[in-house]
Amino acid sequence: MSRLIPTDISHIPTSMQAYDAEFQKQTGMTMAQAACHGLHIPEQSPVKKTAVIPVTSGLGVISRFSESVCAILQHIGADAFVTGKTDVAGLQEAYAAGAEVIFLADDDVYAAFSTGGAWQSDNGFATGIAFAAALDGAVSCAEKKVLVLGAGPVGSAAAKWLDDAGAQVVLYDPLLEKAKAAAEKCAHATVLCDAPDLKQYGYILDATPNGGWISAEDVTEGTVFSVPGMPLSLTSEAAEKVTLIHNPLELGTITMYYDCIRQMEG
Known part of the structure; x- marks a missing residue:
């Protein structure tokens, strides 16, 4: 996984609507529709409680990364939030809050996990x-x-x-x-x-x-x-x-969300 820098993603929380409109002009699909097309599943709008956990290991937290992931997920209708705590404490917080899907990244892996079973989606x-x-x-x-x-x-x-x-x-x-x-x-x-x-x-x-x-x-x-x-x-x-x-983060993140749900509901 290439490590993003803050300037790659600082625009994301305020630009999702505008960028999705541009993406649709280029491809004929919204990013959510492209994700579903990539996964060969019907277009859908599932609402899952989703936690984004900041991770401090290795080179540490990328500024605005968790907030950007959260904004992307909220854009497609997820009930997403960033945990107040990091690492294992953040994972515990996510479970305590009833999160059904968890997103987190370190220097090598960016992945989404279901809390209800052995389902995960890798960003690559x-x-x-x-x-x-x-x-x-x-x-x-x-x-x-x-x-x-x-x-x-x-x-x-x-x-x-x-x-x-x-x-x-x-x-x-x-x-x-x-x-x-x-x-x-x-x-x-x-x-x-x-x-x-x-x-x-x-x-x-x-x-x-x-x-x-x-x-x-x-x-x-x-x-x-x-x-x-x-x-x-x-x-x-x-x-x-x-x-x-x-786009640096948006489309992959959306597809990870739908991929987890595809496995959870499949």
Whole structure:
């Protein structure tokens, strides 16, 4: 999991309505609808009491992270709150308050858990399928060639989802064995041994963790990028040139919530 910095997320509590409207213009779906599309479940609006627990281990709490997660969950109708206590004390507080779902993150993992059973949703998986579903909403990926950059948890989940949706998935990761391992989970994906010429692709899902490495000279105007990664891989000039579906926390968090509920009620 890439560690966010406060400036990545400080806008979230006050911008959810506006950003969701922008997302809908790009994809034809709200973020909640994209999450349900990614999970292959009907659109729904479940209200679950949900606790967000600040965690101080490792590098510590990211300023405004818990408040941002809470705002995202409240935006889709969850009865969400941030615990007053942190770590194990926060977990105890969440259980005492009757929380049905718990969100928490440390330096390595961001996950949601159900308190009523052995159900959980990992951010890497949820983010990958959600951004794949968002790209599908924008361009209808079936039978289209889609380049997936990065074969970590996010890229692997996205590639599998797109492959299942009938896209012609092309995978690239600088670590070739990672790309091959991700391709093995797909029915038809192909692997590139060398770095691709991005101008040859009209549809790209970028799950790489490095910022600013894609310049305006690297892309063709009108290319559709679905980019979950932070920091953003495109320079500001490149981002203005393409259609960019990107948010640092919102879509993955929403999908984690629905994923937990899918398991709880399945």
